Amino acid sequence: xxxxxxxxxxxxDVKYRALTIGIILVLTTVAFEGLAITTIAPNLAQSxxxxxxxxxxxxxxxxxxxxxxxxxxxxxxxxxxxKSILASFSIFVIGxxxxxxxxxxxMLIVGRAFQGFGAGALITCxxxxxxxxxxxxxxxxxxxxxxxxxxxxxxxGPYVAGLIAAYISWRFVxxxxxxxxxxxxxxxxxxxxxxxxxxxxxxxxxxDSSKEMHAIILAIGTGLLLTGLGMISDWKGIVLSIVGGxxxxxxxxxxxxxxxxSVKKGLPATMASRGLYVACYFATESFVILALTEVKGFxxxxxxxxxxxxxLSWSAAAWLQSKLDERDRGHGRKSRVILGIGIMIVGVxxxxxxxxxxxxxxxxxxxxxxxxxxxxxxxxxxxxxxxLQQAQAGKEGEISATLQFVDSFSIGLSIxxxxxxxxxxxxxxxxxxxxxxxxLSLQLGFVLLSLVTSFRITTRVQESPHPLNEAETKLPx
Numbered sequence: 001x002x003x004x005x006x007x008x009x010x011x012x013d014v015k016y017r018a019l020t021i022g023i024i025l026v027l028t029t030v031a032f033e034g035l036a037i038t039t040i041a042p043n044l045a046q047s048x049x050x051x052x053x054x055x056x057x058x059x060x061x062x063x064x065x066x067x068x069x070x071x072x073x074x075x076x077x078x079x080x081x082x083k084s085i086l087a088s089f090s091i092f093v094i095g096x097x098x099x100x101x102x103x104x105x106x107m108l109i110v111g112r113a114f115q116g117f118g119a120g121a122l123i124t125c126x127x128x129x130x131x132x133x134x135x136x137x138x139x140x141x142x143x144x145x146x147x148x149x150x151x152x153x154x155x156x157g158p159y160v161a162g163l164i165a166a167y168i169s170w171r172f173v174x175x176x177x178x179x180x181x182x183x184x185x186x187x188x189x190x191x192x193x194x195x196x197x198x199x200x201x202x203x204x205x206x207x208d209s210s211k212e213m214h215a216i217i218l219a220i221g222t223g224l225l226l227t228g229l230g231m232i233s234d235w236k237g238i239v240l241s242i243v244g245g246x247x248x249x250x251x252x253x254x255x256x257x258x259x260x261x262s263v264k265k266g267l268p269a270t271m272a273s274r275g276l277y278v279a280c281y282f283a284t285e286s287f288v289i290l291a292l293t294e295v296k297g298f299x300x301x302x303x304x305x306x307x308x309x310x311x312l313s314w315s316a317a318a319w320l321q322s323k324l325d326e327r328d329r330g331h332g333r334k335s336r337v338i339l340g341i342g343i344m345i346v347g348v349x350x351x352x353x354x355x356x357x358x359x360x361x362x363x364x365x366x367x368x369x370x371x372x373x374x375x376x377x378x379x380x381x382x383x384x385x386x387x388l389q390q391a392q393a394g395k396e397g398e399i400s401a402t403l404q405f406v407d408s409f410s411i412g413l414s415i416x417x418x419x420x421x422x423x424x425x426x427x428x429x430x431x432x433x434x435x436x437x438x439x440l441s442l443q444l445g446f447v448l449l450s451l452v453t454s455f456r457i458t459t460r461v462q463e464s465p466h467p468l469n470e471a472e473t474k475l476p477x
Contacts, residue, residue, distance in 0.1 A: 024146075027126060037057065038158065040162065052230070062116055064112075066215055068116065070405055081192050082192045082193050091114055095111045127388075230420040231424075256406070273337070273454040274384075277344055277375075280444070281376045283411065289303050294432050295433050310372055318381050333385065337378075344376055345375075351372065386457065
């Protein structure tokens with residue numbers, strides 16, 4: 001076979017093209033649903049008379065995503081990507097249907113939990129596909145291409161969702177996801193089938209089935225903690241919070257890489273820093289929508305467009321970092337993570353400023369979202385590539401699941417705690433503004449802590465002049 005230099009191979013080369021398109025389509029489906037729900041959440045909560053449960057619209061999804069991520073991470077190397085992705089889509093669809101027909105907030109939360117389990121399992125399948133199929137020199141490119149999956153949903157998802165919620169019904173925002181799922185499955189069937197055949201030739205590493213139970217216990221403990229925090233002014237809330245924390249912490253220690261709590265150099269520090277800045281970004285995005293519609297008086301469609309600007313900025317930064325990574329062969333990855341988090345700090349500060357001051361209009365809010373999105377777009381694919389470098393043969397599903405677990409748990413906890421602050425503010429009659437400001441200030445604290453931990457990240461760079469040669473026979477032609 002003819003030797004090919006790294007600069008001549010790309011993720012859309014004939015060897016990788018079908019799988020790349022398949023991955024982007026799967027993520028597009030999940031991204032559309034996620035961005036749309038962020039926009040309609042205030043309308044949805046008001047319609048179902050559950051503004052005090054606002055945070056649970058997201059936390060139920062994300063806590064279930066933890067379970068889906070961990071369960072699939074343990075099963076995918078055993079059962080294969082293709083079977084796993086079919087099961088994941090099925091669970092995701094069940095959640096969509098339950099949410100669409102919900103007649104109260106509690107039923108909606110159940111639907112969101114099913115969606116979260118399916119989404120977590122789906123994204124774990126995607127990360128595993130990346131680890132199995134792409135050499136290290138292409139991983140930042142395919143991880144940057146993940147952001148391509150957000151481009152179309154970012155352009156039309158939030159705005160269209162806002163229009164549908166305002167002029168038809170928020171229920172249709174769920175229903176329109178179903179045709180996207182059918183399209184994604186029909187166009188990716190062959191790609192993932194081929195990957196299943198490739199994976200069948202590999203010997204899976206032994207799996208620790210106890211992780212599945214730890215994930216379930218963690219979700220229960222976190223749920224109790226968040227419920228307690230929402231009613232912390234009452235003694236029952238204090239008891240629930242303490243019990244939830246005691247249940248949650250031991251399982252969390254089992255599921256995170258050893259040394260994450262102490263920010264040990266290497267993978268633990270990478271996961272710690274990533275979890276903190278990801279938590280900040282998505283929680284900020286969720287509560288900015290609430291602030292814009294309930295505090296600033298913006299329309300849902302305008303709030304959706306502002307969120308879309310942040311997602312598009314993320315995509316642009318992700319594309320830029322992939323080019324920089326190609327140029328310096330990964331030597332600047334740590335610096336790009338630190339720079340990205342620093343930019344996020346500026347963006348979140350602008351967010352808070354725009355909400356606090358009455359003169360903080362559309363331009364300032366829009367600028368804050370663009371800056372924050374650019375920062376996370378620079379850091380996120382890079383930390384993903386750094387973590388995937390450390391996947392051992394036969395444990396691709398496990399390291400992929402760990403990445404997704406860190407994202408899901410940190411976002412779920414951050415949004416849940418922020419939602420509890422909103423509920424507490426309502427209980428004490430402080431008003432929605434006070435609750436939103438407490439939530440956004442918490443996110444600023446998270447991203448500052450992420451910057452501190454990012455200095456302990458370490459990277460391993462492939463020095464081979466032809467890093468792609470070893471991957472020439474990985475995928476069937």
